[in-house]
Amino acid sequence: MNKEQEENITSKTYLCLHCGNETLMKKAGELKWGSNNEGSNSVFGFSSHYQMLFCPVCYKITLLETYSDEDMVDYDPFGEVNYYSRDTILYPVNTIDSNAMPENIKEAFESALKVRNIDVNACSLLLRRTLEIILTDQGATEWGLKKKIEEIATKGILPDSLKEASFFTKKYGDSAAHGKELTADESDIEKLVDFVKYIIEYLYIIPTKIQQFKKRIEQQEEQNG
Numbered sequence: 630m631n632k633e634q635e636e637n638i639t640s641k642t643y644l645c646l647h648c649g650n651e652t653l654m655k656k657a658g659e660l661k662w663g664s665n666n667e668g669s670n671s672v673f674g675f676s677s678h679y680q681m682l683f684c685p686v687c688y689k690i691t692l693l694e695t696y697s698d699e700d701m702v703d704y705d706p707f708g709e710v711n712y713y714s715r716d717t718i719l720y721p722v723n724t725i726d727s728n729a730m731p732e733n734i735k736e737a738f739e740s741a742l743k744v745r746n747i748d749v750n751a752c753s754l755l756l757r758r759t760l761e762i763i764l765t766d767q768g769a770t771e772w773g774l775k776k777k778i779e780e781i782a783t784k785g786i787l788p789d790s791l792k793e794a795s796f797f798t799k800k801y802g803d804s805a806a807h808g809k810e811l812t813a814d815e816s817d818i819e820k821l822v823d824f825v826k827y828i829i830e831y832l833y834i835i836p837t838k839i840q841q842f843k844k845r846i847e848q849q850e851e852q853n854g
């Protein structure tokens with residue numbers, strides 16, 4: 630390997646969310662941007678380092694952001710200041726871009742997103758778990774997921790279409806847990822991820838957005854007298 634090629638390899642390993650390998654990756658491109666750059670008018674000190682990484686195992690791309698700012702500081706026992714940074718995988722998408730739901734639901738769903746391309750059984754189980762947490766949060770008290778779905782649907786909280794989507798999630802989750810025949814393939818997993826996402830959107834994200842918009846309209850009407 631010549632020097633030029635060496636410089637294009639990351640110095641530490643990263644997890645590839647496409648294939649699950651944790652490996653050194655090839656840098657296919659990068660961009661640095663921060664408060665020190667000409668053109669930035671931020672008085673708050675920050676820096677973002679974007680790297681497009683290429684997995685040597687599955688040949689797919691990861692977009693990584695390494696972010697640091699003046700608040701991200703630790704003091705060691707000797708009073709030394711250490712700035713730290715945070716790595717976030719922006720692509721493949723593995724987060725839900727909203728805080729409208731409780732943190733445990735967000736965490737459970739994002740755990741499922743992180744393994745969606747890597748392990749279909751693990752993803753099925755995690756989607757089932759996410760659904761169970763959602764239903765409990767919505768006030769389900771019955772024992773067992775089947776009864777919880779029916780309970781929440783009967784209360785009118787979940788419409789028929791999403792009740793059915795919940796049963797699909799349960800079916801694949803149960804099957805993954807018990808090693809049964811019904812195994813999700815990649816395209817099934819895509820759909821199951823979407824179904825749970827629709828449930829989250831319906832129960833948390835859409836009502837929050839509507840409330841925020843309503844508030845905005847009321848404020849404007851008040852100002853206009």
Ligand SMILES: [Zn+2]
Nearest residue numbers: 645648684687
């Ligand atoms: Zn890979």
